[in-house]
Amino acid sequence: MPEIKVDDSKCKGCYICIEACPKKCIEISKEFSKSGYYPVKYTGADCIACQQCSRICPDLAIDVYK
Amino acid sequence: MQLLNKRPESLVDMKMHYCPGCSHGIVHRLIAEVMDELDIRNRTIGIAPVGCSVFADKYFNCDMIQGPHGRGPAIATGLKRTTPGAIVFSYQGDGDLSSIGMAEIVHTAIRSENITVIFINNAIYGMTGGQMAPTTLIGQKATTCVYGRDPKLTGNPIKMCELLATIKGAKYLERTSVHTAPNVIKTKNAIKKAFKNQIDNVGFSMVEILSTCPTNWKIDPVKSLKYVNDNMIKVFPLGVYKDSKGGE
Ligand code: SF4
Ligand code: SF4
Numbered sequence: 001m002p003e004i005k006v007d008d009s010k011c012k013g014c015y016i017c018i019e020a021c022p023k024k025c026i027e028i029s030k031e032f033s034k035s036g037y038y039p040v041k042y043t044g045a046d047c048i049a050c051q052q053c054s055r056i057c058p059d060l061a062i063d064v065y066k
Numbered sequence: 067m068q069l070l071n072k073r074p075e076s077l078v079d080m081k082m083h084y085c086p087g088c089s090h091g092i093v094h095r096l097i098a099e100v101m102d103e104l105d106i107r108n109r110t111i112g113i114a115p116v117g118c119s120v121f122a123d124k125y126f127n128c129d130m131i132q133g134p135h136g137r138g139p140a141i142a143t144g145l146k147r148t149t150p151g152a153i154v155f156s157y158q159g160d161g162d163l164s165s166i167g168m169a170e171i172v173h174t175a176i177r178s179e180n181i182t183v184i185f186i187n188n189a190i191y192g193m194t195g196g197q198m199a200p201t202t203l204i205g206q207k208a209t210t211c212v213y214g215r216d217p218k219l220t221g222n223p224i225k226m227c228e229l230l231a232t233i234k235g236a237k238y239l240e241r242t243s244v245h246t247a248p249n250v251i252k253t254k255n256a257i258k259k260a261f262k263n264q265i266d267n268v269g270f271s272m273v274e275i276l277s278t279c280p281t282n283w284k285i286d287p288v289k290s291l292k293y294v295n296d297n298m299i300k301v302f303p304l305g306v307y308k309d310s311k312g313g314e
Pocket of ligand 1: 015
């Protein structure tokens with residue numbers, strides 16, 4: 001099953017990946033990160049590994065697995 | 067499970083200083099991927115500008131020089147002429163390239179120096195605090211035009227691709243954007259072409275990339291993408307403005 005992993009230490013909470021994901025499977029985490037942002041996380045379902053999120057992430061915080 | 071998007075080797079594995087949602091990081095990644103794919107990292111020399119990307123030399127895993135404001139193309143000229151085997155790129159913002167560096171970019175194109183220019187156009191001065199740039203849109207607010215840019219006072223936005231397209235020495239000019247994932251991919255293809263041209267001795271190549279500056283635009287990163295789509299592209303249409311191999 002495809003999935004994404006978000007590096008909390010790099011994510012700056014800009015949320016443009018949420019906008020880019022066609023499957024709406026990225027959400028805002030409720031946990032505050034060490035760098036002071038609410039990072040994003042995988043909702044846990046529906047990823048199709050299209051890599052649209054990782055293409056647009058300016059901080060290279062998303063790894064996409066298949 | 068296989069990782070599909072390995073971090074490019076041409077980018078140092080560290081956190082970048084850019085603001086949340088800023089396009090610089092997206093474009094840095096693309097340049098690094100192109101360096102990896104063309105296998106040119108060991109002979110590439112990049113020139114970082116003055117502006118928000120002044121620290122780009124820390125991020126690219128190749129030789130880098132940090133140039134004075136707007137002078138990237140002049141440095142690139144010297145480097146390329148004395149070290150023809152090197153792949154030289156100048157990374158510049160709109161304040162750097164289309165204001166203080168206007169003379170350098172125009173004359174470098176006139177001489178058709180065989181270099182690659184990556185031009186980040188976010189329609190504002192970022193590092194210095196959101197002042198109006200030559201590329202600021204009519205009506206767009208900045209700290210030096212708080213009621214919005216007025217063409218009667220400061221003229222109209224400079225369109226660099228259109229302007230340079232009148233110069234014979236400018237061999238490849240394309241304007242792209244990074245406001246959606248498909249546009250990011252198109253931008254990568256353009257950057258790749260601009261580097262390949264240099265390998266093939268085609269001459270002066272520049273890619274202008276419409277970018278966001280959520281901090282100084284004072285809108286959030288998602289709305290910034292929409293601003294590019296709804297406003298910037300109308301003023302700065304995307305497309306290839308010049309593509310002439312060799313001869314002409
Ligand atoms: S695009 Fe990158 S930095 Fe922005 S919220 Fe998504 S993972 Fe975080
Ligand atoms: S790879 Fe595609 S489907 Fe999966 S999270 Fe990213 S954008 Fe969404």
